Amino acid sequence: MSDLFFINTESREAARWLIDVSKSSICWSNRSAKALFSTEISKDRLLNSQLKNALIDKVQALTSLSPEREENLCWVIKCQDGRVLQCIGHRVHLGPGHLGVKVEAREMTSLVDMGSGQTIGSVDDEPYAHLDAFNLSYFRFDITGKCLRQSAQALTQFENVEEFKDLFAVSAMAPSVFGQLLTKGRISTDVRFLTKTGIHWCHIEGYKESAGDSFYLQVTDKQDIRLAEAELYRLKNYDSLTRLPNRESLYLKLDSQIAKVAQKDQSFGLLFIDLDGFKTVNDSFGHQVGDELLCGVARRIQGVLPRNTQLFRLGGDEFAILVEDILNDSNLIEVAQDVVSVSAQPYPVEDLEMLVTASVGISKYPDHGKSIDDLLKTSASAMCRSKALGYNNFCLYDNGMKQDYRAQLTLGGALRKAIEEEQFELYYQPKIRLSDELTVGAEALIRWIHPEHGMIPPDKFIPIAEETGLILPLGEWVIKRACHQLKEWREAGHPPISLSVNLSGRQFMQSDLVEMVRATLAETGVDPKYLELELTESMLMADAQQTIEKLHGFRKLGLTLSIDDFGTGYSSLAYLKKFPIQTLKIDRSFVSDLGIDADDDAIVKATIAMANSLNLKVIAEGVESRSQIDVLNDYQCEEVQGYLFAKPMNNIDFSSYLSAQSQNQYDLLAPVH
Numbered sequence: 001m002s003d004l005f006f007i008n009t010e011s012r013e014a015a016r017w018l019i020d021v022s023k024s025s026i027c028w029s030n031r032s033a034k035a036l037f038s039t040e041i042s043k044d045r046l047l048n049s050q051l052k053n054a055l056i057d058k059v060q061a062l063t064s065l066s067p068e069r070e071e072n073l074c075w076v077i078k079c080q081d082g083r084v085l086q087c088i089g090h091r092v093h094l095g096p097g098h099l100g101v102k103v104e105a106r107e108m109t110s111l112v113d114m115g116s117g118q119t120i121g122s123v124d125d126e127p128y129a130h131l132d133a134f135n136l137s138y139f140r141f142d143i144t145g146k147c148l149r150q151s152a153q154a155l156t157q158f159e160n161v162e163e164f165k166d167l168f169a170v171s172a173m174a175p176s177v178f179g180q181l182l183t184k185g186r187i188s189t190d191v192r193f194l195t196k197t198g199i200h201w202c203h204i205e206g207y208k209e210s211a212g213d214s215f216y217l218q219v220t221d222k223q224d225i226r227l228a229e230a231e232l233y234r235l236k237n238y239d240s241l242t243r244l245p246n247r248e249s250l251y252l253k254l255d256s257q258i259a260k261v262a263q264k265d266q267s268f269g270l271l272f273i274d275l276d277g278f279k280t281v282n283d284s285f286g287h288q289v290g291d292e293l294l295c296g297v298a299r300r301i302q303g304v305l306p307r308n309t310q311l312f313r314l315g316g317d318e319f320a321i322l323v324e325d326i327l328n329d330s331n332l333i334e335v336a337q338d339v340v341s342v343s344a345q346p347y348p349v350e351d352l353e354m355l356v357t358a359s360v361g362i363s364k365y366p367d368h369g370k371s372i373d374d375l376l377k378t379s380a381s382a383m384c385r386s387k388a389l390g391y392n393n394f395c396l397y398d399n400g401m402k403q404d405y406r407a408q409l410t411l412g413g414a415l416r417k418a419i420e421e422e423q424f425e426l427y428y429q430p431k432i433r434l435s436d437e438l439t440v441g442a443e444a445l446i447r448w449i450h451p452e453h454g455m456i457p458p459d460k461f462i463p464i465a466e467e468t469g470l471i472l473p474l475g476e477w478v479i480k481r482a483c484h485q486l487k488e489w490r491e492a493g494h495p496p497i498s499l500s501v502n503l504s505g506r507q508f509m510q511s512d513l514v515e516m517v518r519a520t521l522a523e524t525g526v527d528p529k530y531l532e533l534e535l536t537e538s539m540l541m542a543d544a545q546q547t548i549e550k551l552h553g554f555r556k557l558g559l560t561l562s563i564d565d566f567g568t569g570y571s572s573l574a575y576l577k578k579f580p581i582q583t584l585k586i587d588r589s590f591v592s593d594l595g596i597d598a599d600d601d602a603i604v605k606a607t608i609a610m611a612n613s614l615n616l617k618v619i620a621e622g623v624e625s626r627s628q629i630d631v632l633n634d635y636q637c638e639e640v641q642g643y644l645f646a647k648p649m650n651n652i653d654f655s656s657y658l659s660a661q662s663q664n665q666y667d668l669l670a671p672v673h
Contacts, residue, residue, distance in 0.1 A: 017103040020094060027100065138218045139167075145178060148214060157221065159196055167219075168192070169199040181206055181215050190222060201226045232606045239313040240599035241291055242298040250312040250320055254372045257324065258365065268324050269332040272361040272379035273301075273339060275317035276391035281354055293354050296347045304338040320379070329364065329396060336360045336394035344392055357392035359383055368397045415461055418448060419473050425449055426481050427648035428499075430657065431619060431641045434633055439661050441498035441532070443641060444482045445648050446474075466506055475507035479517060483524040483531065485651065490526075494658045500532035502564060508535060514553040521557065528558030534585065536564050548578055555580045562619075566607065577614065584611045588622025588642075594631045601631065608635045 015032035019025075092100040137153040145164035154161070161167060165174035169192040180187050186207035193202045200223035208215040237249045245253070257268055275297065282290035294317065301319065302311050308324040323335055343358035361383025369375040378397045386395035418424065424446055431441035448456040465471040482501050490496065507513065521528055533554060551561055562583035586604055593600045604620070611618045620632050623642030632640060649657060 015105040017101075017105075018092070019089075019101040019103060021099050021101060027094075033103075033105070136218060137220070138216060140214055140216050142214050143182065143212070145174075154219065157195055157219070158193070167194065169194045177204075181208060181217075193219065195221070228606070228610075232603075232610065235599060235603045235606060242295055242313050244298055244311055244313040244319075246312065247314045250314065250322070251372055253310065253312075253322055254375065257322065258370070258372070261365065267326050267364055267366070268322065269326050269335075269362060269364050270375045270379045271321040271323065271332065271336055271339070271394075272363075272376070272383040273319040273321065274359050274383050274387070275343070276357040276359055276387070278317040278356050281356060285350075289349055289354075292349050293347055293356065296349065297343060297356070297358075300342050300345075300347075301339055304342050306335065309335065320376075326364070329362075332362050332364065333394070333396065336362055340392055340394055359386040359391055360394035361386055362394060362396045364397075414450070415448075415464060415470055415474075418450070419470060419477065422477070423449055423451065424474075424477065424481075425650060426478065426485065427650055428485075428654040429641055429648040430646045430654075431498075431500075431639050432645050433639055434629070434637060437645075439497060439658070440639065441500065442654065443500045443502075443534070443648075444478065444485070446478055462504070466504060469506070471504050471506050472510060475504060475510075476516060480520050483520050483526045486526045486530055487524045488651075489655070489658070492655065494655070495662055496527075496530060497658075498530045498532050498560065500534050500560075500562060502534045505536070508547075508550070514550060514557070517554070517559070518557055529560065532560040532562055532583070534562045534564040537566065548580075551580050581616065583617045583619060586618065586620045586637075591620050591622045591628060591632075591642075592624075594628045604632075604637075605635045608637055612636065 015035075016030045017026055017033050018028040020027045087103050087105045089101040089103045092102050094100040136151060137157050138151045139147060139154055139161065140149040141147055141164050147161050147163065147166075150158075150161060158167065164178055165171045168174045168177075173191060177187060177189070177191065186205075188203075188205045190201055190203050192199055195202075200221050203220045203222050204217055205220075206215055206217035237246060237252075238244065239246045254270070261268060278290065278293070281293060294313075298311065298313065298319070301321075305311060305321065310322045312320045312322070314320055321335065321339070323332055326332060339360055340358055343356065346353040346355050348354075361379045361381065363369060363375050363379035363382060365375060368378040378401075381401045382395045382397040385401050386393040389395065427445045427447050428442040429445060430439045431443065432438070433440045446458055448458075448461055450456050462471070465474050479501055482499050486499055503513075510516075517531075517533075521531070554561060560583065561579075561581045562585055563579075563581055564585045565587040566584040584607065586607055590600045590603050590607075594604060595601065608618050617639065618637050619639040619641065620628075620637050621641050623629060623632070623640040623644050625644060628642075629640065629644070646657065
């Protein structure tokens with residue numbers, strides 16, 4: 001029964017054969033097998049002689065075994081396209097005295113994938129000797145740790161490996177790894193090995209042979225990857241000018257600090273610092289003098305900070321200080337007083353004495369905010385109050401510093417009415433494919449057309465929508481309007497393009513979001529591949545496991561998923577590989593100074609290279625000049641959007657834009673008479 005199930009079950013992923021050993025032919029194979037193993041089968045479906053002889057010998061040897069001792073067959077082949085594939089075969093009875101083998105094959109990424117099955121198809125007694133041809137670095141050791149064999153690639157990578165411990169840069173690490181191999185039978189981890197070119201991080205995968213008298217170890221050098229990850233982390237998390245941790249690092253630190261003290265009834269403080277008069281220095285003496293001044297300020301502030309504090313540069317002339325383990329407000333006030341005092345002293349810069357002061361705002365967790373955003377808002381509000389009271393000052397936040405909520409409440413009431421009356425309109429900004437500069441998509445951007453006040457920008461009403469919960473019906477309206485727009489463009493005869501919609505954090509956590517999108521797609525008849533959802537890094541990392549499940553729900557619908565403003569959040573590379581996303585959007589803050597700022601160039605280049613290695617498409621937003629296009633082309637960026645090509649347009653203007661694009665393309669393709 002199981003053999004018939006094997007034959008009649010088509011798998012899109014696994015390649016499957018049924019081999020008649022006595023006739024040396026293929027009784028049955030699925031489409032995947034026909035595509036993958038064409039080199040192993042002749043046109044009349046006969047096996048090549050090497051595989052035929054190996055199979056016959058192996059199957060005949062198995063006939064002497066009792067059913068409970070029966071083994072699997074295992075061998076490796078190399079396809080014409082260079083992939084190494086592992087075949088696992090099981091003995092099948094095709095009739096009285098009639099033997100066969102059913103085979104399932106998959107791509108092999110390591111020796112561990114091969115399990116403990118035996119290999120065939122090799123003339124060497126050493127089971128994995130044929131892997132030398134594939135430039136794999138592997139070793140075979142006995143259970144005492146003595147090296148029995150190493151591949152040709154291993155010989156070029158390591159020298160004088162007589163014992164297992166000879167591989168390790170720190171020999172004290174060897175016993176624990178060796179012990180795990182002996183007790184658990186396999187291992188997969190990163191270690192530091194001593195290679196011919198120095199100490200390198202390597203990934204090892206190993207397993208003990210079924211006989212128990214030896215084990216195999218495959219080694220993959222990861223030094224370049226480790227260095228690239230470290231450099232990318234530095235570029236992303238540290239300010240290139242002052243070498244201080246940047247805004248992204250502050251978010252990470254605040255996140256961990258909140259988690260640390262939330263259950264312990266403890267407090268910590270956040271100081272927001274803005275330099276007074278810095279813009280005047282920058283405008284009068286140039287950015288070079290301004291940069292030197294910023295470095296001097298950073299060094300001076302760091303020099304007076306007590307332990308359990310950390311200084312961050314947020315950007316421009318803004319800094320922040322995290323003060324851990326405070327007992328009362330006086331601890332924070334003392335730090336602020338020292339910062340204000342030391343900042344006011346003259347700075348010698350290029351034979352001049354520059355004078356800038358600092359305005360400091362103080363907030364405390366949890367009194368003034370229980371989230372990262374709340375703490376930043378309250379400390380910034382306190383800083384603004386200190387400036388209002390006179391520069392070179394500090395101020396501790398209190399509830400009297402809240403913004404005028406009357407206006408916000410009024411706007412909030414109007415927002416609720418606007419949703420009911422659909423006072424909103426979607427604008428569309430084109431996405432351009434760089435290879436031919438054709439429009440291949442657009443981003444939907446919401447606009448509020450107020451009957452009295454005219455157009456209200458999103459940054460005025462989106463925060464209120466988030467706070468009041470109105471973002472949920474508003475977000476649902478945007479998704480439905482976008483799908484209906486795709487339908488209208490299709491019915492108007494426009495060429496198909498993708499349309500992306502931004503999701504807010506609160507909207508993404510909506511339990512029935514996937515079902516709502518599914519119902520909308522079904523109602524409009526829109527092909528899901530043309531709808532793209534854009535999410536931020538911080539949104540994805542809020543609950544990584546729940547995020548993965550929801551993203552897979554969207555992918556099952558056939559939607560495209562994108563990380564918006566990549567580089568401004570704090571996603572890890574480990575989770576980036578697990579998220580089923582297709583696109584990264586590089587934030588405009590990194591694009592604006594391309595070709596001017598070497599650090600921005602490095603970040604963009606590293607991000608695109610990383611995305612390409614993960615088979616992700618890259619879109620750069622905020623493109624406004626041809627020089628930026630030249631750099632992005634050099635870095636192999638696929639798509640861009642920005643004012644260089646088009647500003648966001650309402651539906652009427654965007655439809656005209658699409659028609660003009662189609663006509664231009666037709667004119668280019670039309671034959672010349």
